[in-house]
Amino acid sequence: MAQVVQGRPGAQEPESQRPTRRNLPWPIRFLDTTVGMKWAMALSGVMLIGFIVFHMIGNWKMFLGAEAINHYGEFLRELLYPILPRTVFLWIMRLGLIGAFLVHILAAYRLVVINKRARPVHYESKRQFVAVNYANRTMAVSGTIVLFYLLFHLADLTWGVGGAAGNGWQRGMPYENFVASMSRPPVAIFYIVANLLLAVHLYHGAWSMFQSLGLNSPKYNVARRYFAIGLAVLIGVGNTIMPLAAMTGIVS
Known part of the structure; x- marks a missing residue:
């Protein structure tokens, strides 16, 4: 039994006064587990x-x-107006996305x-540890770059504090702002x-999202892989054709 010495560095707190996971609310206990963190990462990933x-x-x-796109931008700013003041619901969605980003990153x-x-104990677990660690490093690097890009x-x-402000940027005009930004080759x-x-x-x-949610079965793996590939190709191609169009003058 550890002796309690009050007023001295290194003194141990009585066990009866230490907070335990059992005393925490269930959602916090769940999120403090590996499974809970995987669920939080997966669900926030679905939102993103x-x-x-x-x-x-x-x-x-x-x-x-x-x-067309400027009208679309104005539509987003007037969501649920006049029930809510103009742009309020848009900011609610933005705050929700910021929360999803923070949960995902943490x-x-x-x-x-x-x-x-983790410490592997035999060859097979070592191979799995290396593979998981490699995936984590890849995700960490790409996720960090994407986060800095988003900012x-x-x-x-949106805010006009970058170089686009002196290249034709206009507040609330998505088309003009995108062309002003992406017509600069380094930015594009x-x-x-x-x-x-x-x-x-x-x-x-x-x-990995489906595996984190418990939807991991050999009969679904092919569909999971096709979904992951299709999503990556859709986003990769769909988001790169726009700066290419602005940089080459197709959109001007």
Whole structure:
């Protein structure tokens, strides 16, 4: 039995006063487990995938001309108006996405830390540990680059604090702002590279998402792989044709 010495460094707290996982609410106990973190990462990933797909489809309106995509941007700002003030519901969705990003990043970080602390005991588990660790490193690198790109993308196109502000940027005009930003080759190339990395990230994420949710069966693996490949190709191609069109003058 450990002796309690009050007022001295290193003194141990009585066991009766220590917080235990059993005393925590069930959702917190669940999220503190590896399974809970995988579920949090998977469900937040579903939200983010939905946003990425619908955001891409909305942006394709730029090929219909300035009026089409600018009208779409105004529609988003007036969602649920006049029930709510203008742009309020849009900001509610943005805050929800920010929350999903934070949950996704924190859960991924916790899982990476747990994997690094793992100690394989035989050859087969060592092979599995190396494979998982490699996937984690790939996801971490691509996810970090995509996060920095997202912040730059918002600053440059939405807030007008990037170089696009001096190249024809206009507040609330998605078409003019996209052309102003992507007509600069370095920005367009960075956009393309970031979206290719996003496609790789989504391939790994979509493949492991079903496993995290317990939908892991050999008879579904082929469908899971096709879904992951299809999603990665859709996002990779769908998001890169837009900067290519602006950079080459097809959209101007």
